[in-house]
Amino acid sequence: MKLNASSPSGSTYLLVPILLLFALLIVAVIRSPSLISGTGIGSALIVAAPLVLATYALMVVAIAGRGTVDLSVGPLLGFINVTLVQLHGADLVSSPLAVFAYVIAAGVAYQLVMGLIIIYVRVQPIIVALSGYLALSGINLVIMPRPSGTAPDWMMSWGAGTSIFSPVLVIVVLSTAAWLVFARSAFCGHLRMMGFDERAAYTSGVRINAVRLGAHCIAGVFSGLAALTVTSLIGSGDPTQGTTYTLIAVTALVLGGTSLAGGRGGAIGSLIGALNLFLIGYVLATFNFGGIQGFVTEMAYGLILVLSFLLSVALPYLQRHIRHVSPFLVFVALSMLFTAVMLHAKYDYGQPANVQESTASFPADERASSAFFFELGESASDFAMSANQKSMALAALLLVSVVFILRVSVAEAKTRLMTPFMYVSLLIIILVVIWLLATSNGHAAQSFASAKKQAWMIAVGA
Amino acid sequence: MQRTLSPFPMWVGLVIAALIAGLGTGLGFWQGLPAQNVILYTAATFALVLWLWQHVVAVGSSGTAADSASTAPGEAHPSARAAFRKFLTGNRGLLLALLLLLGAFLIASVTVSGFFTGLNVIALLILIVLLVFAVRVSKFFINNRSAFIGLTVLAGLFAISSFTIEGFASAANIKSMLVFASFLGLACVGQTFVALLGGLDLSIPFVIGSSNVGLLYLIKLGVPSWIAVIVVLLLGTFIGFINGILSLRVQGQALILTLGVGFAVSGLTQIMTSIGSAQMGNVYGKVPDWLRNLAAMNGKTFGLSVPPIILIWAGMAVLLIYGLKNTVYGRYLYALGGNRICAGQLMFSEGRYWVGTFMVSGIFSAITGSLLLGWSGGGFIGVGQPYLFMTLAAVVIGGTSLLGGYGGYGFTVIGVLVLQVLTSFLVGIGLTFEWQQFIFGLLILPMVALYARSAHIRTQV
Known part of the structure; x- marks a missing residue:
């Protein structure tokens, strides 16, 4: 049962972030339909990627237990960013291979030192993290007193955010996939066991020092990649920008259902948590608060953090009643609802004839449901939009019923059997949608550069 | 012997x-x-x-005599090499x-x-x-x-x-160091109390900033200054109460929860004070003279040229050190921090003490914020920011265990003084803020490692 909690379908902790995700997505799409376009998603992805990866880095060490909240993750991103830009300025590191090697090596080296201190000096991890936070944010400003420098040229195009297919997407997808594969390994089992109960792990022969060091190495890789995406996002070196990631990433971590006491957590939850945090900033940006924008965002982060904590307290009581609800099924069902809202928001009721253009701009969200598949298939022919919507609704109904029947038929045997099917179907849908969107990307009209910059400021600069 | x-x-x-x-x-x-x-x-x-x-x-x-007695028979003729x-x-x-x-x-x-x-x-x-x-x-x-x-x-x-450093031991420098130490020391009271129960309060800097801005805002609205101070202190206590109530069931993660509350409080205060004003986040106004005198470097206590805040801090420290050791409340605090189960069997309420410590933390943060207003003369929300990690560092360097049950305010006073002298030293030898921060970060670790190492896992099984 405990180990099962790690798989997404067995974890009710994911219900809250999923519900919040779709609530935010619906509001975001209604408030600002331009989110659903090639450039909209592309730039959203580039802004959200560092947060996602930083949350992964926090997650790995949080699972390792002893209350390890790596507060130094933000300054570490800043440190790698600043040193990378300075090294590039000195023409020491410029080729892609060298840059990747450098960021990963720097992240791993820092995390290894941290792990060694935790293991051999045996100081509480939070103290080590605090120490690292102060030291790194100090040295960042010494290395680069004010924002300056440029990222390597080949990286400049990454931050443009004009299409969904960008190297940043590849990095995020590969990191997530790598964790999902890793989560099946024995090493990860040891890691979770150590996080739950270090003494039990030790007495049952787990080499806890090796496991802890391994966790820190993985966190180092994630931090390095996060720093790389930060660098591509801002295109230069900035000693203080990274520091702001610490608090947001911790919030995302908690929201994503990772237990700070250790032992529980996963990439899916962290991904959803980080996306939630990004969307909060995005949604708040669409309301024009003027000068108090930053304060409202700050308050919203605080309130969301507190509320998600309260829900995690209430969850054990709720769990008695919702134990048989699969978060994954909720996810699929909610994405139907979201698709409907999206259609409503994007559908131009005034011009039913202009099919080609509106199809190009709407179906884009990665998390969008299968309904897209059908919808896009139909739209290739010359259907009017109303017919399109009908087919949409039909398709959605069909999928719900298929999923429901499958769910009921398998539920009595094992929940898990369902999972691969859902994964595969969702993956195919996402790939098809992305492919269609990428090929028809030229139609996506407005430039999103300024909006991207704004979103970045809100997501991080709060 | x-x-x-x-x-x-x-x-x-x-x-x-x-x-x-x-x-x-x-x-x-x-x-x-x-x-x-x-x-x-x-x-x-x-x-x-x-x-x-x-x-x-x-x-x-x-x-040493006992030591040598126990080890002597084992090695009768130890060679020099051994x-x-x-x-x-x-x-x-x-x-x-x-x-x-x-x-x-x-x-x-x-x-x-x-x-x-x-x-x-x-x-x-x-x-x-x-x-x-x-x-x-x-x-x-x-x-x-x-x-x-x-x-x-x-x-x-x-x-x-x-x-x-020339002039380090002069009266003026010592006075200024003590004034800064007083702010930090007062901000650390709450952190010490919360740490004694095994929690951490990260809302302190935000409450300090909020009370700093909020007090000036109230004074500017025309509220008599003493009423404004009382209101701010009450609000600080209330924030502490919320912190305590909310974190009661997730005590291990009080750290993050209080951070969230802090964010919300600071955002809310800024929204309240910015509405209808042109300056976002800053409040300008006239600080009353008595508050200014209380915290200013050239303040006078009954004619003596000692800033009153130093005396306030000293008095508070004596009171707290004595109180923690000798009152029922203090002893129960240690008991609860040391062992929850035993404390529960002695029939006193864990919840009441937990919430109580956070209220103490809230009120002392509000006091610090108000006094900082007297010192600086202008409201600024970021005034508490350095205290985010400084309070934690002072408590840890002083030797109060973050796991609860061991330590006290006397230790924190030592930690505060060490931090303050170190800061003055680093400023004195001409280091910029960035280098100070870097060295602080590197120094906290060995200082904690001197005495706060946890036992090896094999001794805990």
Whole structure:
């Protein structure tokens, strides 16, 4: 049962972030339909990627237990960013291979030192993290007193955010996939066991020092990649920008259902948590608060953090009643609802004839449901939009019923059997949608550069 | 085991005292101080060192005697080589630290021009002697080890700073250091209380900033200043109450929860104070004179030229140290921090104490924020920001365990003073804020490692 909690379908902790995700997505799409376009998603992805990866880095060490909240993750991103830009300025590191090697090596080296201190000096991890936070944010400003420098040229195009297919997407997808594969390994089992109960792990022969060091190495890789995406996002070196990631990433971590006491957590939850945090900033940006924008965002982060904590307290009581609800099924069902809202928001009721253009701009969200598949298939022919919507609704109904029947038929045997099917179907849908969107990307009209910059400021600069 | 000192340690003590006093005399004449002063200080140093030596040897002799008695039969004729090896393994950490220190000094003298001066060499020697002293002698202290180490570090830092930096030991500088230490010390009261129960309160900086801005806002609205202060303190207490209630069931993660509450409070305050005003996040207004006098560097207490805040802090410290040791509330706090189950069986409410400590934290943060308004004269939300990690660092360096049940406000006072002297030292030798932060970060770790290491896992099974 405990180990099962790690798989997404067995974890009710994911219900809250999923519900919040779709609530935010619906509001975001209604408030600002331009989110659903090639450039909209592309730039959203580039802004959200560092947060996602930083949350992964926090997650790995949080699972390792002893209350390890790596507060130094933000300054570490800043440190790698600043040193990378300075090294590039000195023409020491410029080729892609060298840059990747450098960021990963720097992240791993820092995390290894941290792990060694935790293991051999045996100081509480939070103290080590605090120490690292102060030291790194100090040295960042010494290395680069004010924002300056440029990222390597080949990286400049990454931050443009004009299409969904960008190297940043590849990095995020590969990191997530790598964790999902890793989560099946024995090493990860040891890691979770150590996080739950270090003494039990030790007495049952787990080499806890090796496991802890391994966790820190993985966190180092994630931090390095996060720093790389930060660098591509801002295109230069900035000693203080990274520091702001610490608090947001911790919030995302908690929201994503990772237990700070250790032992529980996963990439899916962290991904959803980080996306939630990004969307909060995005949604708040669409309301024009003027000068108090930053304060409202700050308050919203605080309130969301507190509320998600309260829900995690209430969850054990709720769990008695919702134990048989699969978060994954909720996810699929909610994405139907979201698709409907999206259609409503994007559908131009005034011009039913202009099919080609509106199809190009709407179906884009990665998390969008299968309904897209059908919808896009139909739209290739010359259907009017109303017919399109009908087919949409039909398709959605069909999928719900298929999923429901499958769910009921398998539920009595094992929940898990369902999972691969859902994964595969969702993956195919996402790939098809992305492919269609990428090929028809030229139609996506407005430039999103300024909006991207704004979103970045809100997501991080709060 | 006779109680009086045997001749050998006594003579060693005399020689050491004479050496140290002689060093002081030489330095004093070299700096050209008046002869009376030099003689007075030499006598004082001599007496102090002798008294300390006698104390330490008297405490230590029983312990070492027991030690040697237990180990003697095992190794009848230890060879010199084996003894050397034993010495090496027994003092691994210390030797490593010494090597690191020497290495850092060598690197600094090679890379920084003008670093290798007589004063710096003396400073290094003092540092080494202190390190050895602190580590060797603190083994004989069962209780209050961290306080002992803290005091040693404080004395050493003060000694080094006062002869490397001109005017460090002057009355004006000490006064300004104490004023800053008072702000930090008052902000740390709550953190100490919460840490005694095994929690952490990260909302402190936000409450400080909010009360700072909120107080000036209220005064600007025309509320009488004393009513405004009371309102702000009540609001601070209320925030603490919310913190406590919300984190009662997730005590392990109070750290993150209070951070969230802090964010929300600070955002809310800024929204409230910014509505209808042109300056976003800043409030301008007239700070009442009594509040200004309370915290300003040139403030007067009943005519004496001591800023009242120093006296407030000192009084509060005495009260809290006494209260924690001698009142029912204080004893229960320790009991609860030490062992929840036992405390529960003694029939006192865990929830009430947990919420209570957070309320203490809230009210003291609000006090600090209000006093900082008197000091700076203008409301600024970011005024609390340095206190986010400083309060934590002071509590940890002082030696209060973050796991709860051990420590006290006296320890925190030592931690605050160490941090303050260190900051002044770093400012004095001309380091910028970034370097200070860097060195702070690097220093917290070894300081904590001196006494707050947790046991190896194999001893916990």
